[in-house]
Amino acid sequence: MTPSQLEQAVLSFVQLRTGGDSSVTLNTLIFDELQIDGLDAYTFMEDFMNEFDVDMSGYDPERYAIS
Template sequence: MKEKLIAFIKDRLGYQVIDIDKPFDSIGVDGLDAETFFIDFEKEFDIDMTGFEFDRYFLGENPFIKTLGNTIKYWGKKKRFSFNHLIKVAERGKWFDP
């Protein structure tokens, strides 16, 4: 599962995961890009994402909010998760909070 998910991330986001404990948000994916990734992730790995609350992890597409968030290092975001967490979610087939 790990190799398949790492290949999926590389294909969808253009990022080669080296350290699975690195926070997902550290690669700069946010807004619509993150939303699209999670829609594809849900379909590709048949994940039940009913417990996933996008706004708890990512900023929206509003340019002001995005600029403000980038300026003060994602101020207001409550949660982070690692690539390793995504592997565990894919293995379980269901989103759970880290």
């Protein structure tokens, strides 16, 4: 399956924001496999929200990836 333009944009975003050292696919578990947590996870999600214009008003970082 070829990723759509949006999927490719998300993959590129993740690759860029995580240092580009690891291979990122549609199956990558961003916070687990790329070991993003704490302030890095919070910043990642904030950047993602801004980049892709996502309404994250219901997102509670304490409940998900932020520890």
